[in-house]
Amino acid sequence: MPVPQQRDPDLTRERLTAWLSARLPGATDLRTRVEVPEGLGFSNETLLVDAAWEENGTARARRLVVRVAPTRYQVLPGSRLAEEYRVLSALRDTDVPVPGVLGFEPDPGPLGAAFLVMDRVSGWVPPDLPSYHRPGGPLAALAGPERAAVWWAGVEVLHRVHRLDVTGLGLDGLRDSPHGPGGLTRQLDHYETHLDHFGGGTPVTADALRLLRDGLPPEPAAPSLLWGDARLGNLLLDGVAPAAVLDWEMVFLGPGEADLAWYLYFDRHLSEGVGVPRLPGLPGRAETVHRYEELSGRSVAHHLDWFEVFAGFRFALIAARVGRLLVEHGLVADAADVPLARNAERLLARTLTALS
Structure with missing residues (x-):
């Protein structure tokens, strides 16, 4: 269900133009066009910006995406745009394709909340x-x-992310993130x-949490950087090749199995x-696990059931939050009317039953 438009496009364009002018010191005659798209769902607000200017007599242009921290429709407990900026900046010269970043603005003054500005990459998304x-x-x-x-x-993207040197990239600080702690x-x-x-949780999420507490797998000696929201819907493609890995708001440090399980579980959802x-032609769970093990050079199957419950638990909570927001803002009468929350709860229940 789409989120209603929340801002004035003309005022937003004026303020973004001023912000960009300060970060493009050689630019003259800066012109911007700002699109406030409808129907992008919850999480961060997204603005599409086309900027054009003159620089030393040469015409230049840049297509940008602005992600604004939510002020009304906040799914996760806190904004992680500053951390996303650090991750995207750190990954710039790796083999993980990510959008280039122009800057992060912590001051809520210009747009009403902190925001991140990055390049807009062409491609398509499942x-x-x-x-x-x-x-269709x-x-x-x-x-x-x-x-x-x-x-x-x-x-392959999962493998590329998980083999990165967290310390070498300067991302050790994610261990103590207040909104995505490591481990x-x-x-x-x-x-x-x-x-x-x-x-508040439900009996199903309470059962899942007990199972997770009781069967906690060993922590890796050297935790990997995890995408967090690892799914095809966050992978921008050029044909069938990855063009950009998007949406790092659930990033944390931990075992690669957490990303692999989320990737499998979200597809199952x-x-x-x-x-x-x-769809016919898509590899199944066993093939996927085998391929990941080949790439990573280690076995991951032993605890993968636990990680899939971990994925289902988190997804059910997030889906419930979306339902709650829809009720609070008068978009539906009751959270039970939200298919996302209902389907996430049912799938988690079936996952737990299969393990009992």
């Missing part, structure tokens, strides 16, 4: 809504081998501490969870 498994979408339009290539592109125990503590924010058959 959609979450409607599910990319449904007929861009992934369904591809031949079977091309669909598989897109899937494997996502797995599995601290992750569980974080979500449990914020249960009221998400909606978009098929089984919404009552749609998986």
Whole structure:
């Protein structure tokens, strides 16, 4: 369900033009066009900006995306735009494709909240809504081998992210992030501490949390950088090749299995969870796990059930928060009317039943 437009486009353009002028010191005759798109859902507000200017007699242009921290529709307990800026900046010269960043503005004065400005990368994204498994979408339009290539592109991205040198990139500080702390125990503590924010939890999420506490896997000696929201819907593609890895607002340090499980679980949500058959040609769970093990050079299967419950637990809380926001802002009468929350709860329940 789309979020209603929240800002005045002309005032936003005026303030963004002033902000950009200060960060493009050689620019003259700076002109901007700002689009405030509808229907992008919750999380950070997104603005699309086209900037054009003269620099030393040469015409220049830059297509930008501005992500503004939420002030009304806040799904996660706190904004992580500053951390996203640090991650994107750190990954700039790695083999993980990410948008270039122009800057982060912590001052809420210009746009009403902190914001991050990055380059707009061309490409296409397998959609979450409607599910990319449904007929008629861009992934369904591809031949079977091309669909598989897109899937494997996502797995390859996971491997690239997880093999990065966290210390060498200067990202050790993520261990103590207030909104995405490093380590599995601290992750569980974080979500449990914020249960009221998400909606108080349910018997199903309480059962999941008990299982997770009781069966906690060992922590890796050297935790990896994790994408956090690792799914095809956050992968911008050029044909079937990754053009940009997007949305790092759930980034944390931990075992790579957490990302792999989220990747598998979210795909399961978009098929089984919404009552749609998986597209033919997409590799299955066993193939995917085997490929990741080949790339990483280690076995991950032993604790993967735990990590899939961890994925389902977090996703159910996030979906419940979306339902709660829709009710609070008068977009639906009752959270039970929100398919996302209902489907996430049911899929988590089925996951737990299968393990009992």
